[in-house]
Amino acid sequence: MKFLGIDYGTKRIGVAISDEEGVLAFPKEIVLNDSNSFKKLGEIIGTENISEIVIGESVDFSGKLNVLSARIEIFISELKDKFKLPIRKQKEFLTSIEARKGGNSKKSFNQSQAHSKLKQIKSGRIDASAAALILQRYLDKVNNYNKK
Numbered sequence: 469m470k471f472l473g474i475d476y477g478t479k480r481i482g483v484a485i486s487d488e489e490g491v492l493a494f495p496k497e498i499v500l501n502d503s504n505s506f507k508k509l510g511e512i513i514g515t516e517n518i519s520e521i522v523i524g525e526s527v528d529f530s531g532k533l534n535v536l537s538a539r540i541e542i543f544i545s546e547l548k549d550k551f552k553l554p555i556r557k558q559k560e561f562l563t564s565i566e567a568r569k570g571g572n573s574k575k576s577f578n579q580s581q582a583h584s585k586l587k588q589i590k591s592g593r594i595d596a597s598a599a600a601l602i603l604q605r606y607l608d609k610v611n612n613y614n615k616k
Contacts, residue, residue, distance in 0.1 A: 470516060472509075473603025474523040475560065475595050476540050481505055482595030484603045485516050491611060493603035495596035506550055513551055521553050524560030524602040531559075558606040560598070 469490045475482035481499040486492060496516075499508045512518070523544060526536040544555055 469519045471603055471607065472513060472516070472518040472521045473599040473606070474521060475599035475602055476523060476526075476536070476543055477501060477595060478536070478539065480595045481509070482597070482599035483509070483512060484596060484600035485512075485518070486603060486607060490607055493600040493607060495593070495600045498593070498595050506546065509547075510551065513553070518553065521547060521551070521555045522558050522603050522606045523547075523555060524599070525557040527559055556606060558602050558609075560602050 470488055471486040471490055471493070473482075473484035473486070473493055475484075479501055481501050483496040483499055484493050485496045486494070496512065499505050499512075513521075523540065526534050526540055528534040544557075547553075547555055
């Protein structure tokens with residue numbers, strides 16, 4: 469069973485996919501959030517043979533739904549209507565920040581690393597990495613639950 473992970477943003481939608489076993493998540497690409505976004509998502513869903521969608525649920529620092537949550541709910545409703553796939557929500561607290569760090573706990577970068585990070589942010593690769601983090605958290609939760 470293959471999963472699609474989504475990090476919804478007002479400008480870009482980060483997309484990740486899982487392996488066939490639904491164990492590991494990988495950044496896939498960035499889809500611009502415009503009139504063609506559902507067409508592009510449909511192509512990915514078809515090409516990758518996706519069975520289920522996991523979308524980040526945006527929360528604030530206290531764990532409550534934030535301003536973006538209403539837009540995400542509308543997006544989820546449209547996804548359900550267009551693709552008829554199960555959709556799961558996974559809290560996405562600080563995933564973009566974690567994706568920017570790239571797993572590196574160091575806060576300072578040399579000039580070359582800082583330039584590389586800035587290029588990643590500008591090109592949107594952070595959004596796909598955030599989608600992979602959201603999807604991986606969901607897969608870990610489901611897989612650990614099923615083992616018990």
